[in-house]
Amino acid sequence: RVVHGGERFTSSVIIDSAVLDAIRAYQHLAPLHNPPNIAGIEAISRIFPHLPQVAVFDTAFHQTMPDYAYLYAVPDRLYKEYDVRRYGFHGTSHRFVTQEAAKLLNRSLNECAFVSAHLGNGCSAAAVKNGKSVDTTMGLTPLEGLMMGTRSGDIDPGFHAYMAEQLKCDVKEVTRILNHDSGLLGISGKTSDMCDLQKLADAGDMRAQLARAMFSYRLAKYVAALAVPLGRIDALIFTGGIGENDVGIRAEVLKWLNILGFKIDQKSNALHGKNNHAIITQKNSTVAMVIHTNEEFLIAQDAFALIRR
Structure with a gap:
């Protein structure tokens, strides 16, 4: 690789x-x-x-x-x-899970419109139309796009100059902060691990709750944006450590995406889609799936x- x-x-x-x-x-x-x-x-x-x-x-x-x-x-x-x-x-992961989604849905990959969300310590989403990537969230570097474990994701470009002046440091130090001290870790102040954040949030930790809420909201916004180049969404695919295992994050994202016709099936979501050919949404819903990536x-x-x- x-x-x-x-x-x-x-x-x-x-x-x-x-x-x-x-x-x-x-x-x-x-x-x-x-x-x-x-x-x-x-x-x-x-x-x-x-x-x-x-x-x-x-x-x-x-x-x-x-x-x-x-x-x-x-x-x-x-x-x-x-x-x-x-x-x-994350191109290898996006390519693998979209191929698998087409097989599970018994459709030709060349006729599908998928949004793939690879969610781990690093996170990115991609719009894949007819088997080809037409847009994605990461950019020049893996810092752009979604909120991640220790990375900020999208931020005002003026942030670098402003913080360099305020902190009396160079741009490299600001970039280090955005790459290593931000994201889930930066908001929670405690951890970049989503499993630990879930436990903290359940125990009433408001910063952990905020970190999870921000993560879900920003992902949902990007999924909606990626629908634009696709024209439709045949399936939203959750993959990666968070995508494959975090029931709560998936539920929250799909709640935000109700505007696009997503209706979660609580039982299938709790079972990570294993009871329903990887699908975690209702029969009359836009499809959302959980697929284990295998780069x-x-x-x-x-x-x-x-x-x-």
């Missing part, structure tokens, strides 16, 4: 020297992720020089987004000279397909 493949890679590839050079060239866009990916590739090459390796990129799935979805409203030269655009992440399986599948050619 390689986090950032920039605009060059639109699918998984067998790694050669040219591919490795390209991954290195995108280190500035993923300084916390690509360098360890490169180190792992190089180590395997030294130990097993004849063993083929495959790179599966988090960003590749989102390369089908149209320009009006991936560009920022900034001077064009920033895109052309510095690669400033929205890339999106490792999709990575193995891609690797096998490429190596056997």
Whole structure:
């Protein structure tokens, strides 16, 4: 798994020297992720020089987004000279669960409109139309979009300059705060773990209750926004640690999304959809599903397909 493949890679590839050079060239866009990916590739090459390796990129799935979805409203030269655009992440997970949703619904993926919500410590949602990503919540970096475990998600761009001045620090420190001290942890003041927040909220902790409420509200707003490029929603897919296991968050999100026709089935939701082909909504409702993601399986599948050619 390689986090950032920039605009060059639109699918998984067998790694050669040219591919490795390209991954290195995108280190500035993923300084916390690509360098360890490169180190792992190089180590395997030294130990097993004849063993083929495959790179599966988090960003590749989102390369089908149209320009009006991936560009920022900034001077064009920033895109052309510095690669400033929205890339999106969690592509392997979004690709896997949308494929599984189509199978479970007995429909062709090429005729489906899904919103996929990958909710873990990192969170993102994607609009997937006919098997292709047409928009997503993460952007240039994994900081944009939804509220996350320790990441703020969307914030006023003026925040950086304002807080740098107030705290007498540089922009890097402000970015560190937004990446590591914010999100569920920042609001609750205690933890980034949603399970622990549930226990605290049940015990009456108002900050934990607020953190969960903010998380649900912001996710619901983004799901509604992602309906725009789809034109309709055939299914909303919950996946990732929170998405697959947190009954309360799913219920709250679907309550907000009643405007889009979602009506929760309390029993199916409590059972994570395991009694109803992954579906947690009523028969007359827009469909919402819980699907276990399996990025490792999709990575193995891609690797096998490429190596056997």
